[in-house]
Amino acid sequence: MNANLADGQAPLSSLAQGGRGRITALHVTGPERRRLLDLGFVPGTIVERAFTSPLGDPTAYRVRGATTSLRNEQADRIEVEPCSD
Numbered sequence: 001m002n003a004n005l006a007d008g009q010a011p012l013s014s015l016a017q018g019g020r021g022r023i024t025a026l027h028v029t030g031p032e033r034r035r036l037l038d039l040g041f042v043p044g045t046i047v048e049r050a051f052t053s054p055l056g057d058p059t060a061y062r063v064r065g066a067t068t069s070l071r072n073e074q075a076d077r078i079e080v081e082p083c084s085d
Contacts, residue, residue, distance in 0.1 A: 013059065013075035015049040016058055021080030028077050040064035041078055048055060 015021055023045050026033055040063040041047065050060040058069040069082055070078075 007077050008081055011076045012047065012049075012061070012070075012078040012080050013072045015047075015080065015082070017049055017051065019082065020046055020048045020084065021082050023078060024077040024081050026077065027079065028074075032074070036074070036078070038068065039068050047078075047080065047081065 009024055009026075010021070012021065012023075021084040023041060023043050024033045025043060026036055026041065028036060045063060051061045052059045053069075059072065059075060060067050060069045
């Protein structure tokens with residue numbers, strides 16, 4: 001997890017099942033950042049934790065009408081602000 005999170009911010013991986021958050025930052029660079037942006041993980045976007053695999057990793061997230069799986073290591077580097085809208 002990222003120790004430099006602002007108050008009220010949390011890593012995407014910390015959302016509860018069915019929980020929603022607004023992406024505030026991506027703490028990744030290079031091709032991995034480009035891939036996440038291409039998948040819709042853009043600051044300001046609402047993302048929902050859809051379901052988790054039986055072994056706990058990866059986890060599926062709904063973002064911009066699509067369902068995408070991320071490993072916890074990747075989701076730990078996406079900062080979200082929990083929301084209910």
